[in-house]
Amino acid sequence: MAKPKRRYVCSACGSVTSRWQGQCADCGEWNTLTEDAPQTVFSTRHDLSSGGRPIAFEPLDAPGSLPQRRTTGLAEFDRALGGxxxxxxxxxxxxxxxIGKSTLLLQAAARIAQAGGQVVYISGEEAAGQVRLRAERLGLAGAPISLASATSVRDILTTLGSMDAPALLVIDSIQTMHSDQIEGAPGTVSQVRGCAFELIRYAKENGTALVLVGHVTKDGSIAGPRVLEHMVDVVMAFEGERSHQYRILRSLKNRFGPVDEIGVFAMAGQGLxxxxxxSLLFLSGREEPVPGSAVFPAMEGTRPVLVExxxxxxRLQSGATPRRAVVGWDSGRLAMLLAVLEARCGLNFSSAEVYLNVAGGYRLADPAADLAVAAALVSGLADRPLPKASTWYGEVSLAGEVRPVAHGGIRLREAAKLGFASAYAPADSSGEVAGIRRHDIAMLPRLVDRIMGDT
Structure with missing residues (x-):
C-alpha cells in the first residue's frame, strides 16, 4: 500500500491542494485551508472485480408507489418543498x-407535532432553554417536540436508535456536529461531510424527513464542501434583508418537485x-405613476410575482466617470442593456449615472425582466412616467429584438387579477386575457418611441 499524502481542503469553496498556504488560490479567502483526513491509496495491483456481494437489478417499469408527503401546516413552506x-x-x-431559519423550522416542527407526528429537534448552537424561550415567545410552548442540545453524532444516533423513528428530525446546524471517528474540529470539510452522511443514512433507512440547517459564507453560498449539496435531496435558501419584514424561501434543488419555487413569509411579533x-409586498401602491418606475410580472417556479x-x-456636469449601481439585478446584464439602448436606439447614457433598484429588496434572475428594465431606464432618462396600470416583460437581444418568453399567459392573468389594464410584451402565442389590453413590441426602438411620445 502506498504512503498516504497530505492534502488541504478549503472550507469556503472546497478546493484541494497538496500544501498549506495562507490564502486559497481558487476563492481568495484567507486561513480557510484545513488538513483533511488522508485517503488510503491502494496499489494498482489491488483488484475489485471479485469478492463483493452481487447486487439485484430492477426493470425501469417496475411497479412502485409515489411517496406520501407530510404537510408542515405552513402552506408557503409546503409550496417551496413541492407539496x-x-x-x-x-x-x-x-x-x-x-434571517429566521430556526424560527421557521420551529414553527413547522410544532405544527407537525401538534398534528400527531413525532418530531425531534436537535440544537447544536443553542441550549435547550434558549429554544424553549423562543417557543414560548411564538406561542408554541405546548407543542410535543422532543428537544435536545447535542453536537455528537454518535450520541444522537444512539439515542434515535433506542426509540421509534420520528417523522421529522431537525439538526441546527450541521456545522456544529462532530464525529469521534473523524479527525478535525466541527465545521471542517471532513467533519461536515462525514456527519451529514451518517445522518442522511439514518433518515433513508428509517423513513425520517431530515432537515439540516447550514451556515452561509459572506457571498451567500452554503458553507462547507460543495458535495454536501449533492448528498441531500432538497437545497433551500432563506433570503431577505433583516431591515425588511418579508422573507423568501427559495428551492434551489429539489428531487421531488419543481426548482426555483418560492414561499413568502413576513416577520411579525408572533414569528413568520x-x-x-x-405581489402586494413588492408594489408601491401609489396612485399616480412616476418616471423611472416599471412593473414586471416575474415567474418564481410556478408562481407569478409582480415586482416594481x-x-x-x-446627468453629470463634469467629466467624472459615471457610476452604475444595481440592487436586485445582474450588473452585467444592465451593462449589456445600456449598450443596446445606445447602439440600437441612439440614447446616450455615457454621461449619466445609472441607479437601478428592484423594490423591496427582491432579487431577479428572470431574463424576461429586460423589457421592464429598459422601460424604466428610458422613462427615467426622458423624465416621463410610463402608462398607468401597465406591466412590461420580454427578453431583449443584442440586435434590439424583443424575444418571446415562457408563461406569458400566467403573467398576464396575475397582472389582470391585481387590476392592471395593459401589458407591453413580445408577440407570442399566449393569447389574450380578459381584463387586460396587450401591446406587442417587436423591437426596442418601438418601445423608445412609445415612451418618448413620438407616435
Missing part, C-alpha cells in the same frame, strides 16, 4: 444569520406569517 415533506428525504436549508399574495423596477438617471 410537503417526503419521508426519508434530506433537506439542506441555508440563510444569513438572524405566510403571505398568500406576495425603479431607475434613476443623473
Amino acid at each position: 410537503g415533506l417526503v419521508p426519508g428525504s434530506a433537506i439542506l436549508m441555508g440563510g444569513d444569520p438572524g 406569517q405566510e403571505v398568500a399574495n406576495p 423596477i425603479q431607475a434613476l438617471i443623473v
